[in-house]
Amino acid sequence: MKSKKSKILSLFLLSFVLLFSGCNYGGDSSSTTSSGEGSEETTTGPRKGGKVTIPIVADPTFNPWHPNAYAESNVINRVIFSGLTQPGKDLLPAPDLAKEWSTSEDGLEWTFILRDDVKWHDGEKFTAEDVAFTFNEVALNKKLGANNSSYFQKLKEVQVVDDYTVKFILASPVAALPAYLSFNTEIIPKHIFEGQDPWELTSFNKQKPVGTGSFKIKSYTSGQTVVLERNDDYYGEKVYLDEVEYKVLADANTHVAQVLSGELSIFALDDLAAIDRIKNAEGVEVVARDTTRFFWIILNQQMEQFQDVKVRQAVLHAIDRQNIIDTVLKGYGTIADTGIAPALKEYYTDDVKRYEYDPEQAKKLLSEAGLKDTNGDGLLEKDGKTFTIDFKIGIQGDIEAVSQMVQQYLKAVGLDVKLNTMEWNAMIQDVVVKRNYEMSLNWWRYPSDPDLSAYMHSANVKGNNIPAYQNAELDKLLDAGAQESDVGKRKEIYVEAQKMMAEQLPYIFLWYPQEAQVRVKKLKGVPDLAFGDALHYINEWYIEE
């Protein structure tokens, strides 16, 4: 009896040992495959082979114009497809499918000369017809509600001049056109989409996209992975990587865990709470990158009580932005004065009105605006009633943490701010769709162009000018900038515009966040750009053993 028991026990132990030695073996083999195959030679410098793995948070849609193509789709689509232009390494528009472009005297006609050596992944030739189809039939088709079609509101049509020349005909000049053409507005193949509903063509959008980019689809498993393989017929510079794999991982904690275990190669970290752990890890690095984004607070300008500029200026003086940047953002951000980010080196200026953290100045401005604490409860009143502000925000990234600090800072100067934290889509419904809000906090990301008309021009009060800010002088500057295509002259206009933005605060500008780009050290050749822009140069990336 006794011996039988001990036999069973030892068998049990043995199987355990085997199981775990098995684990070890299997784990090792899988980690070498993920770090690149066929790496016998150990030369330095770029070399062919290997793969990178990138996390995405949900299933993608392989169609840049599809209304469901969110961030997780953008990072794939800009690798599979190509636009007429792409963001250059200086963020000015650079050639991609278009070799060169020019504009007519009056700025109403843009002529793009296309490359004649481009093939779709299925072997068909890329021509001007594809460009005309993409814009005329998809982007400009009002019934479709295509993504990013708002950039092309002034576009009347695209004309085919010959096989490799197209003309963009505008209703009024748009100097930012080449920049817009580099931002999630890639060209899709006419020979596949013609006569189809572009949103219903699931064989393309959900299975086998056909693009012109440096990588083409190899396999896609819903909820798991998208694997792209090198396109050997790519028209651009030589491509080094064999494969690009996108893993669907909804949870941000998993992204951190997987880059530490070597299963992911590169991504932009949203939640900076884990940054120290990543920085201390071996084989992983974090670099800070400027982006064309700005964080803002808005006070609804359709409500009379927020129309006094002194109220907006007071809010800015009341908030210790540097402290929020240091604590919540872990230093990944610089104080903003206007909407034009320092990433746009050609246009940015810091020679504008600045708002130091100064609660006393804030109180003074508020009192000048008629807000006084008459009953001694520490909160300001207007016309005998406590001045309360309903502060609606959506849960995403660090918005909630930031908003809580903002609420405390505003309370300190006597503003009774009620924080109303909502689920993201519910917030969009209230703040963006219905405009039913008093105060909100969020951020914009925009194409690499200083034209911010969409966000603060009075013509866009129903569009993305969510605060409903209206100022004829600012409109004039924004219009002039939008129409001037000479960079030097444009800069002068936008310096003026920035001065006015800082003075008038259509948005209460908070900071320009920097991207914390996390990547494994053996991944090389990534240009010094934000992750999203660096993807345009994925052909230059390589793995160094």
Add this chain to the structure above:
Amino acid sequence: MLRFMINRAGQSAILLLIVTLITFFLVNLAPGGPASTMRMEATEEERQAIVEKLGLDQPVHIRYVEWLKNALQGDLGTSFTSSEPVIQRIMERLPYTIELTIFTIVISVILGIFFGVISTVKRGKAGDHVINFVSVIGLSVPAFWLGLMLILLFSITFKWLPSSGVGPRGAEFELWGWISHLIMPVLILTTTVLPHIVRFTRSSMLEVTSQNYIRTARAKGAKESVVLYVHALRNALIPIITIIGMLIPRLLSGAVITEAIFGWTGIGTLIIDAARGRDYPLVMGITVMITIVVVFCNLIVDFLYSRVDPRVKNV
């Protein structure tokens, strides 16, 4: 028997109707909608185009009737977010959840009954206390925390197990690749399921072993193992089957947290995607599927009762 089946089918149909009705109105009346899940930059025009395309400009009760009409003909509609049939999207994911469920239930039942019986035999002694203590811990530790700790230990520190995914499938299937991906999610799910079975086995066994016929069995000199496993356990099974019958639908409807942490592409992660993307048809489809699973499991449990204990007649 036939009458019983007809009765049950009728009850189930009514249940299904009520569940779909409530779910339909709840998801449709929740703030936000497909048009607000678009990018923040989307213009009024772009949002309106989506609303019209998806037929959301119709009043909600008309849409429900329309949905029900199609559903009765076996058409659960088309997913808003992917334009693929809802049934296809569910069927793509269901096998993975079934896989997790089978492993979890088999392991939990075997270990659960084993430990439950031990706990009964050693009642009041150290063994019983240890099992009880571990069960309570298993029940109280949150899955997301334990999951992350396991990843930290096995994937990051030791690099033994992959931290997420379902492993290579299809042509590239490989046994170790499959098992290594299964270990952690199954372990997490087992810690949530196993304690239930242990505790139910224990209390049920304690009740049965105090019965007269057990004393008789012992008195006539039957071996203790025979008394426990043949005489006692069989009679103690009914509550255990009930709890298993409740646990299976819970697992099949997707262990949302566990699946999300380990990137396991089952029904749980699909539910998250559907809710996040305000994919109404998909939410409805999953609801119908889960309801059917629950109804079906209850039916099986009722049927098993009569097999285990012939005294129970199908009433």
